Amino acid sequence: MNQTIHSCTIISIPKIQDYRGNLGVIEKNILPFKVKRVYYLYDVPSGSVRGGHAHKKLHQFLIALSGSFDVILKDGVKEKAVTLNNPSEGLLITHGIWRELENFSSGSICLVLASEVFDEDDYIRSFVEFKDSKTTK
Incomplete structure (x- = not known):
């Protein structure tokens, strides 16, 4: 199926409120996939751009644990920017x-x-190749 930017959505993370601090919980059916890998970005220098690729089969869920950053999404036709700045x-x-x-x-953390x-074979690292893959399907 040819995905579009409309298939990318914001999902609220259930939280347990407590006077000592909130607890965000990701379990059960919050995500439409089983989590097989967890990593995070931090200490990203000012002006740097991360990502710059697409995946053939992998799905991701990004959370701004601290600070904020913008995610630019492109489907080969349309583009949209999403600002993440809320850990919930x-x-x-x-x-x-x-x-x-x-x-x-400054100080942002992207989980x-x-x-x-x-799997390196799952990556499309050239935008030209990405656009070509969208038109050949």
Whole structure:
């Protein structure tokens, strides 16, 4: 199925409120995939861009644990920017979507939950190749 930017959605993360601090919980059926890999981005230098690729089958869920950053989503036709700045929600990015992360605030942390373990063959790292893959399907 040819994914579009409309298949990427914000999902609220259930929280347990407590006077000592809130607890965000990701379990059961919050995500439409089983988490097989977890990693995070931090200490991103000002002006840096992360991402710059698409995945053939991997899905990701991005959360701004601290600070903020923008996620630029492209499906080969349309583009949209999503600002993540709240640890009680995350952005689901489906496979077949080009993503770039930019405008990281000082001290920001981006947590990524992925549906697959790392596999270099799953990456499309050239935007030209990405656009070509969208038109040949």
